[in-house]
Amino acid sequence: MSLRRKRITIPEKVNVKFLENTLQFEGPKGKLILNIPDLVQLDIIDNKIIVNPINKKLKKAKSLAGFICKEISNIFIGLLEKxxxxxxxxxxxxxxxxxxxxxxxxxxxxxxxxxxxxxxxxxxxxxxxxxxxxxxxxxxxxxxxxxxxxxxxxxxxxxxxxxxxxxxxxxxxxxxxxx
The missing domain is CATH 3.90.930.12 (Ribosomal protein L6)
Known part of the structure; x- marks a missing residue:
């Protein structure tokens, strides 16, 4: 199952803020910012990040959603361990x-x-x-x-x-x- 269909759990040591198409991450190793494209819908519910394409028929929207999921998981790895x-x-x-x-x-x-x-x-x-x-x-x-x-x-x-x-x-x- 791809990361796009999963919900990404936010680790305990990482703080995440979602402000106007940008995700701000703060962890023990530093701070990072990720810009979210317009074709991707992002929600933070119950300490989980849910990423979905806005239009599920557009191939670009689906691929961007998967890409953003992978970027978020890479950011969590980088913030917890270099x-x-x-x-x-x-x-x-x-x-x-x-x-x-x-x-x-x-x-x-x-x-x-x-x-x-x-x-x-x-x-x-x-x-x-x-x-x-x-x-x-x-x-x-x-x-x-x-x-x-x-x-x-x-x-x-x-x-x-x-x-x-x-x-x-x-x-x-x-x-x-x-x-």
């Missing part, structure tokens, strides 16, 4: 370090790549080739991880690049040469 992404650098000479609220990456290019770290996210580097990104907003954490990964995506021939922690790729065979 969202964490781990990236692993694999390759000779690949390393990372933090300087002046910027992440400096050496990825085999002739220059270093510098990424500015947003104020609401915390980034740490462990053992020069593992990057840990933490925050309460899953969208921002995932976006920063994707931006870092875009600089050197995993390469299937040599197994080099930036990987999510625990990610495995199947290596392709190289050229076999003349026979």
């Amino acid at each position: 969202i964490q992404y781990r990236l692993e650098l694999r390759g000779v000479g690949y390393r990372a370090q933090i300087k002046n609220n910027q992440l400096e990456l050496y990825l085999g290019y002739s220059h270093s790549n510098i990424i500015n770290i947003p104020d609401d996210l915390t980034v740490s580097v462990q053992s020069n080739n593992e990057i840990v990104i933490e925050g309460i907003n899953k969208n921002k954490v995932g976006l920063l991880a994707a931006q870092i990964r875009y600089l050197r995506p995993p390469e299937p021939y040599k197994g080099k690049g930036i990987f999510y922690k625990g990610e495995k790729i199947i290596l392709k065979p190289g050229k076999s040469g003349k026979k």
Whole structure:
């Protein structure tokens, strides 16, 4: 059963306010705001959030209702326990370090790549080739991880690049040469 048809229970440690198409969340880790589109109807009844499409015949309204349910559940996870992404650098000479609220990456290019770290996210580097990104907003954490990964995506021939922690790729065979 999809989240759209369920009622989302509000955790005890989180306060939710609904004001003019915006949901305001306040929890132990921080505050977040979610804008609600016009095609979605939202009700808070008995410590539960009920999300329904305004017109059940419109495909866009139904998909937005499901999307808003997933966003709300991600916000609850972020407010109760921080969202964490781990990236692993694999390759000779690949390393990372933090300087002046910027992440400096050496990825085999002739220059270093510098990424500015947003104020609401915390980034740490462990053992020069593992990057840990933490925050309460899953969208921002995932976006920063994707931006870092875009600089050197995993390469299937040599197994080099930036990987999510625990990610495995199947290596392709190289050229076999003349026979």
